[in-house]
């Protein structure tokens with residue numbers, strides 16, 4: 001059985017270049033492809049910055065090598081602006097310095113998720129990851 005998706009999806013693939021997107025939610029943390037179900041989950045015990053940077057590099061290399069056609073097509077477009085990293089990135093494109101963008105973002109999420117310490121911790125980790133990746137030249 002072929003599972004390469006509908007003609008509509010193929011059209012979408014032609015129109016939009018695939019992107020490596022950091023996804024962080026309750027059930028998954030790691031890199032994903034904007035076009036297909038390819039992903040590279042973050043190993044749970046990886047807490048050191050250096051180890052995480054190595055993981056990021058490896059995931060980026062694997063992403064470049066994967067063929068979207070070998071994986072199931074994504075049913076919905078991944079909306080990066082809905083993710084924490086996407087929100088930080090948006091602030092940066094608005095002209096904020098990366099460090100200021102992360103600070104501002106954290107002020108916002110502290111209000112939004114004041115009753116949700118788990119999500120708040122995830123947002124903080126995403127902010128740190130963003131700055132770390134920038135420093136490592138990964139993004």
Ligand SMILES: [Zn+2]
Pocket residue numbers: 018033034035036037038066067068071
């Ligand atoms: Zn893909």
